[in-house]
Amino acid sequence: MEEVTFVGEALPFGERITLSDWNHRNVSVRKYFELHKDSIENIQEFWASKARELEWLSPWTKISEPGAHPHVTRWFPGGRINISHLCLDRHVSGKRRNKLSLIWEGEPRDEKGGPMEVRKYTYYELLTEVNRVAYAFRNELGLKRGDKAALYMPMIPELPIFLLALARLGVVFTAVFSGFSAENLALRIKDLGARTILTADGFYRRGKVIKLKETVDGAVSLSATVESVVVVKRAGLDVHMTEGRDHWLHDLLEGAPSSPEIQPEPVESDSPLYVLYTSGTTGGPKGIIHDHGGYATLLHTTMKEVFDMKDEDVYYCTADIGWVTGHSYIVFGPLLVGATTIMYEGTPDYPAPDTWWAIIERYGVSIFYTTPTGTRMLMKFGDDPVKKHDLSTLRLIHSVGEPINPSAWRWLYDVVGQKRCPVGSTWWMTETGGIMISYAPGTHFVPMKPGANGPPLPGIDAEVVNEAGEPVSPGTKGFLVIKKPFPGMPSPPTGIWGDPERYAKVYFEKFPGKNYFYTGDYAVKDTDGYIWVAGRADEVLKVAGHRIGTYELESALVSHESVAEAAVVAGPDAVKGEVPIAFVVLKQGRDPTPELTLELKKWTKSKFGSIAEPSQLFFVSRLPKTRSGKIMRRLIKAVASGSPLGDVTTLEDEAAVDEVQNAYQDLKRAVERID
Numbered sequence: 106m107e108e109v110t111f112v113g114e115a116l117p118f119g120e121r122i123t124l125s126d127w128n129h130r131n132v133s134v135r136k137y138f139e140l141h142k143d144s145i146e147n148i149q150e151f152w153a154s155k156a157r158e159l160e161w162l163s164p165w166t167k168i169s170e171p172g173a174h175p176h177v178t179r180w181f182p183g184g185r186i187n188i189s190h191l192c193l194d195r196h197v198s199g200k201r202r203n204k205l206s207l208i209w210e211g212e213p214r215d216e217k218g219g220p221m222e223v224r225k226y227t228y229y230e231l232l233t234e235v236n237r238v239a240y241a242f243r244n245e246l247g248l249k250r251g252d253k254a255a256l257y258m259p260m261i262p263e264l265p266i267f268l269l270a271l272a273r274l275g276v277v278f279t280a281v282f283s284g285f286s287a288e289n290l291a292l293r294i295k296d297l298g299a300r301t302i303l304t305a306d307g308f309y310r311r312g313k314v315i316k317l318k319e320t321v322d323g324a325v326s327l328s329a330t331v332e333s334v335v336v337v338k339r340a341g342l343d344v345h346m347t348e349g350r351d352h353w354l355h356d357l358l359e360g361a362p363s364s365p366e367i368q369p370e371p372v373e374s375d376s377p378l379y380v381l382y383t384s385g386t387t388g389g390p391k392g393i394i395h396d397h398g399g400y401a402t403l404l405h406t407t408m409k410e411v412f413d414m415k416d417e418d419v420y421y422c423t424a425d426i427g428w429v430t431g432h433s434y435i436v437f438g439p440l441l442v443g444a445t446t447i448m449y450e451g452t453p454d455y456p457a458p459d460t461w462w463a464i465i466e467r468y469g470v471s472i473f474y475t476t477p478t479g480t481r482m483l484m485k486f487g488d489d490p491v492k493k494h495d496l497s498t499l500r501l502i503h504s505v506g507e508p509i510n511p512s513a514w515r516w517l518y519d520v521v522g523q524k525r526c527p528v529g530s531t532w533w534m535t536e537t538g539g540i541m542i543s544y545a546p547g548t549h550f551v552p553m554k555p556g557a558n559g560p561p562l563p564g565i566d567a568e569v570v571n572e573a574g575e576p577v578s579p580g581t582k583g584f585l586v587i588k589k590p591f592p593g594m595p596s597p598p599t600g601i602w603g604d605p606e607r608y609a610k611v612y613f614e615k616f617p618g619k620n621y622f623y624t625g626d627y628a629v630k631d632t633d634g635y636i637w638v639a640g641r642a643d644e645v646l647k648v649a650g651h652r653i654g655t656y657e658l659e660s661a662l663v664s665h666e667s668v669a670e671a672a673v674v675a676g677p678d679a680v681k682g683e684v685p686i687a688f689v690v691l692k693q694g695r696d697p698t699p700e701l702t703l704e705l706k707k708w709t710k711s712k713f714g715s716i717a718e719p720s721q722l723f724f725v726s727r728l729p730k731t732r733s734g735k736i737m738r739r740l741i742k743a744v745a746s747g748s749p750l751g752d753v754t755t756l757e758d759e760a761a762v763d764e765v766q767n768a769y770q771d772l773k774r775a776v777e778r779i780d
């Protein structure tokens with residue numbers, strides 16, 4: 106089998122781990138794939154049976170059908186539904202009325218290290234808050250079905266409340282991660298055509314107050330569509346409020362009744378719920394559309410299969426709601442199944458590296474969803490911070506966002522889960538809306554392998570193929586595709602907001618005539634049929650699990666007056682998985698000084714956002730290019746990651762060999778000088 110390594114570790118393809126406590130769910134791999142095959146052969150009926158578990162406001166007329174644009178699929182057309190209704194009203198009118206829906210913890214700690222602020226909402230209380238906000242948005246701002254809003258929010262309860270209120274009114278929203286820059290926020294506001302922005306004055310992170318409203322002001326000054334800005338008072342900052350445009354949330358809520366009844370809009374199943382922007386190979390971020398009905402079907406199903414969610418469970422996902430994981434598996438997924446979901450404002454290592462473990466102990470968390478980067482970061486502090494806490498309530502652990510290296514898997518399994526909990530690495534992406542490849546301990550649990558994602562879930566027709574779109578033999582690296590449409594996939598009208606051509610091109614044209622959804626990932630399938638996703642096959646970085654386009658960072662760099670050309674590639678990092686490494690060609694007459702290095706790093710951060718600055722930046726006199734002028738990224742990447750390159754001359758047939766050799770030596774010298 107071809108050796109695949111993650112963060113310096115070879116994968117133990119053959120190892121298998123079973124858990125006797127889960128025997129009642131265990132199935133053999135052979136049996137699992139029989140069930141899987143059946144779900145794919147009857148894929149329409151499979152998903153219809155899952156959709157029937159939801160409460161429809163009026164029934165669908167078809168399970169799925171092609172949309173108006175190529176490769177766009179409508180799921181459950183004709184049906185009317187509202188995800189806010191499914192997440193709230195259904196539980197409030199049933200047995201979960203007084204069950205906790207949301208537990209939130211702020212970052213600031215008291216002298217004993219405990220949280221200074223905790224807010225808890227029962228389902229009834231959450232619905233009441235959502236209705237009050239929906240009332241204010243409708244009556245004070247005039248928001249109605251089909252309108253667009255953008256959120257730039259910290260991890261405070263108002264964020265999920267806003268998402269649910271907007272969904273309830275049928276307002277299409279985009280949530281922008283609070284680490285993005287004003288320019289990046291403005292780009293998204295413009296692309297969606299948002300006329301309302303929801304934000305906060307600031308929030309707490311690592312003991313500091315991070316300002317948000319200022320960034321919003323910067324973005325709004327670049328955006329023609331914005332009519333109103335709603336500001337939550339979180340950090341007590343004295344912010345500038347523009348008369349007539351900016352409103353404090355508490356002022357807007359003053360006129361709202363204490364418990365208004367706002368009926369959820371009965372929207373079409375396949376009408377947009379939200380647009381979430383994500384990075385690709387070229388161009389700006391793509392706005393991925395997710396609908397109400399198909400998306401809710403996938404989330405509801407995976408909450409049961411993958412998380413085995415029961416009413417007694419307490420669920421904690423460590424993601425940020427600014428990314429898809431938070432949308433799907435902090436807010437909508439858990440609430441769809443009536444779970445108690447936990448939200449924490451701060452970072453895992455502040456004020457001490459036991460914040461997660463303290464949260465698990467404090468609230469009796471039973472199901473924990475986290476990331477490889479977070480795990481690796483906390484592993485460095487050893488086992489003691491974990492052992493200080495009683496984690497006996499934990500019964501299930503999953504990770505997401507990037508490949509999990511076997512030793513991080515081991516640590517979650519041995520130390521955090523105490524060899525009692527299934528530990529999985531759930532593969533999916535912004536575009537899929539929900540989990541696609543994972544163990545399913547809630548229904549059919551197969552033996553675990555450290556580092557694997559597992560078999561595809563039922564109803565998900567995943568395959569690893571070669572350039573021609575044919576399945577590769579076990580152990581061979583290929584491209585991960587999904588061969589049949591699935592609920593949760595990018596939605597009508599256009600898959601990518603406003604750009605149906607780009608949607609078809611990026612996801613469906615790699616394998617002409619096949620209709621396969623191309624994920625952009627490399628993967629290996631082993632002899633058991635388990636899939637091991639190995640990382641991106643395109644120019645996309647996964648920095649601490651965050652998806653960042655090298656193109657976007659390069660654009661930020663070349664917008665600096667001293668920079669002529671820039672190439673950003675992934676370098677390996679023991680904690681973050683990947684980090685951006687920049688190679689910069691300066692304009693004539695500019696000096697490659699250490700000051701300029703710092704300035705360019707800072708510049709990238711201010712242009713792109715605080716989530717990514719180059720971890721290293723090298724000045725070079727030229728970039729290696731093919732004869733047609735294409736930057737040879739594979740070569741640059743090899744230099745950046747210190748991996749052997751072999752014969753440079755065979756890298757690209759059409760390259761001007763001498764030029765490339767020179768550029769290559771230049772890159773190497775630059776790297777060696779700094780190291």
Ligand code: WT7
Pocket residue numbers: 383429430504505506507508509530531532533534535536558624625626638639640641647650651652
């Ligand atoms: C990319 C998608 C899924 C929600 C958060 C990220 C990588 C994600 C795994 C995993 C290996 C993974 C892939 C994918 N990825 N989960 N369990 N094992 N790789 O969503 O930001 O859209 O990123 O993350 O490369 O394509 P995203």
